[in-house]
Amino acid sequence: MMKLNIVAAAIGVTLLAGCNDDTNTVIETVEVIVEPTPVTSVKNVILMIGDGMGAQQVGLLEEYARRAPNSIYNEQGNTTALTKLGMAGDLGLSLNAPAGANGSLVVDSACSATQLATGMAAGSEMIGLDDQGNIVATILEKAxxxxxxxxxxxxxxxxxxxxxxxxxxxxHRSLEAEIAAELISSGNVDVMLSGGARVFLPSDIKDNAAQQALMAELGAPSSVYKKSKRKDERNLFIEARDDHGYSLAFDGEQLDKLESDKVLGLFANSGMDDGIAYSACKADDSCTQPSLAEMTQKALDILSADPDGFFLMIEGGQIDWAGHDNDAGWMLHELLKFDEAVAAVYEWVKERDDTLVVVTADHETGSFGFSYSRNDLPEAQQLSGDGMQGRDYKPNFNFGALTILDRLYAQTGTFPDMRAEIEAGSGYENATGAEWAEAVNKYSDFKLNENEAASIAEREINDYYVEGHSYLSATEFPKINDFKEFYVYGDEIHSDLIGRALAKYQNVVWGTGTHTAAPVPVYAFGPKGVTSGFSQMQHHVDLGQKMMAALLPE
Known part of the structure; x- marks a missing residue:
């Protein structure tokens, strides 16, 4: 008997052989599974950056969502949008330090974003330049x-x-007035939604009644045009509208009504509402600014109308600000706000096969983590398990109660809000421990007494004085007793001292007031032929190159 086995490039191929008296021939159907050609390019790329969102910060979000007794995710199966995206896609890690000849160990947001945007090494604090200072086209510009x-x-x-x-x-990243003019004049960005009106306004906006009336006529509330950071009299809102065809929006209602394919929406003079303020206005339906999720959805609605596809970058930027302030409660609210935006993207993309979504961070901020301690040791308790052998369950240390998660969420103001109480009262130089305790206790569910808050008030001579420096030119700094070199932002360090004072009650530790070099998570969703390449240890330069290869194949 002769058996025929043939590999064929088809499914369900029937093999027929003739018969004669000398040979018994088997007729066999061979089912051959043909692997389709992998999809390696996409029509759209959506990049989401949780600024400062290292693995530690993701851990805070996930612990809250899954295990906080009163988690707002309880009705959603305790599952974050990040988890849904990760389960449906691929996960990796990315290094992010400045690469190239002028490289260093720790990155800032400008360099990190430049490396993501260009797929090339960049230097610290530069915008859209390679590590030698050359202008490099970004993925947005190429798109x-x-x-x-x-x-x-x-x-x-x-x-x-x-x-x-x-x-x-x-x-340099500090050249925001120049950046504003470039964003408008280049014509490369169809939709811009954020805060930062202050560098689009003429220098005399605070005193120029005619300009104030003009902004009011455009629909801008006074909170948006209250001050300028420009040194000239250019009104970039007018230039954007009249010279470059942008429709303007200054609040959520205006944005919702716009039906333009070219939109400039700036909803705050500087940064937009923080996550705690957003949670509060969301609860009583009083928000006037659009949320990060609402801005994301509007951008998707506009950009997806282009038959050629789109590139969209979405940043949850205040995760980083909370990390710099060592403010765990605020940081949790920023992570929740960012996850709302991830949810909006996931709902838009989950049934599509033409879009790559990458969610990552530019770096980790604060060296944050939960930790066990010798404070408030747990009481002994009896457990019913047959392995306890008559012994009480009594861990040696305080490993952190899950109720801490709910109490972090219960914070009603940021550490900057607490500082504002002091600034409006005695001022940093004269504030007492009692005044700091009162300011903290007004907003925090974790309470301090006068003695515990005394360390927040302490100040000292700045040992690292640098004349003309944007922060180090201050002759006096808040007093940090350890790792003081890593707390750099002048009077804002009082926020970090609040974090230190609350730490023992929150089971939280912080290592710095700046960034760390920790690898950051990478979530990739889209065609498997595209996303599988993100499931590894890589560098942000690699991420940039992979996104460009998928969106703009040669």
Missing amino acids: KAAGKATGLVSDTRITHATPAAFASHQP
């Missing part, structure tokens, strides 16, 4: 040149380091 629609969304300022790096080219 625009290829006929695709483009957008930038952030809850910070549109000229802040992360969004700026995708559509501007400047030697």
